[in-house]
Amino acid sequence: MNPEDIKAVFGMQPEAAVEYLKQKGVDVSWDWQDMLDDAHATAFTVAKTAGMDVAEDIYKAVVHAAENGETLEEFTRQLTPVLQGKGWWGRQEVTNPDTGGIQTATLGTPHRLKTIYLTNMQSAYMAGRYAEMMDSVDTHPYWQYVAINDSRTRDSHRLLHGRVYRAGDPVWDTLYPPLDFRCRCRVRPLSRAAGEAKVLPSPMLETQTVDIGTNEYTGEERYAQRTGIRIGGKFVAPSAGFNANQGQAMLSRMASVAVQKAQAVHPDIARIALKTMMGNAKFKAALSAAELAWVLNLLKG
Structure with missing residues (x-):
């Protein structure tokens, strides 16, 4: 591809x-x-x-x-x-x-x-797709997992195909592709009319700690976490190393950089810039709890 x-x-x-x-x-x-x-x-x-x-x-x-x-x-x-x-x-x-x-x-x-x-x-x-879809959650509040479904599709990814959850569902924190090396899956946004009848209840997330091998030179045991859901009794989760949403990571990094820059300038200038940024739901959602608290405190001044 x-x-x-x-x-x-x-x-x-x-x-x-x-x-x-x-x-x-x-x-x-x-x-x-x-x-x-x-x-x-x-x-x-x-x-x-x-x-x-x-x-x-x-x-x-x-x-x-x-x-x-x-x-x-x-x-x-x-x-x-x-x-x-x-x-x-x-x-x-x-x-x-x-x-x-x-x-x-x-x-x-x-x-x-x-x-x-x-x-x-x-x-x-x-990651770019995630940022674009976050901009349209008002008109397309549901997201659908889409797998390629051919002979190379992993069974776990095939099980996710067609499943619809609301855009803000915690399931997307980890089950947002890619879920593995060479994963070809994607997510598409659905309008309220197209997704309302298909949306599924928020599933229970399950986290497993898996052994990813011993370092043969140091003897160190290595582990990783995989967070997923149960579908028909089968645990479906990203492979080790992919237990994070690439798009969320990108937006969080952008928000952190913006806050760091604001902290380095005069509070009056920072207040004007961040007031505008806080009008963007995507920016606000990307802030960590500490960053959000700092911004809100600044805006009160």
């Missing part, structure tokens, strides 16, 4: 998706378990890049692909020689920067670049 396919499926322009990618910071990691949930949603990282000076190259290539509508083939063709030139390619004996030990690791491969491309593109488009 290339950017044009994604744009057609998600029904949106790429600007919001590009903005989502540009807001991410670049972090480095050795094991994918180091970056889970909110950290995964707010930082760009690729496992096995720590100490190898390639995370920034991959990040720039992903942003460039989103900005210019590059296909997977174009993305791979341009990035591969860069990574090969820096030695981040194939299966090699490398030093684990966390332990200092030598281990055999698979670095860059065409299959891995495809996963990086698809996962980041779809996360970006779904």
Whole structure:
């Protein structure tokens, strides 16, 4: 699936998706378990890049692909020689920067670049989609989960297909796609007339702590949380590392930046700016409890 396919499926322009990618910071990691949930949603990282000076190259290539509508083939063709030139390619004996030990690791491969491309593109488009849908909750107060439903669709994602919940239902805090690497699901907004007869009661959320493996070098046991619902007795939840709504993370980050900037200027200036911002329900909802309390206190002055 290339950017044009994604744009057609998600029904949106790429600007919001590009903005989502540009807001991410670049972090480095050795094991994918180091970056889970909110950290995964707010930082760009690729496992096995720590100490190898390639995370920034991959990040720039992903942003460039989103900005210019590059296909997977174009993305791979341009990035591969860069990574090969820096030695981040194939299966090699490398030093684990966390332990200092030598281990055999698979670095860059065409299959891995495809996963990086698809996962980041779809996360970006779904985050942008979330922001757009939040702007239209007055006219489209219900959201419907939509899966592709072909031979590659995961069973758990297929179970979610067609389910409708109100836009503000806590179920979307975690069951907003992508729910896994290469997830192709999306969410579509429904008008009151289209969704009222289909909307389901808010389901009971269940959180499970799952073992995601032992670090073979440090012996550290690693765990992650998966929050989901029961459908026909089956537990349906995002895979480990995807237990966060990418769109919510993006809006929260934007709101936090706005509050930080307001705290750095004269209170009279901050008061004028935040009064306008608080008229936007999306901004207000994205604030943390502490940020909201600070803003409300400022506006009282």
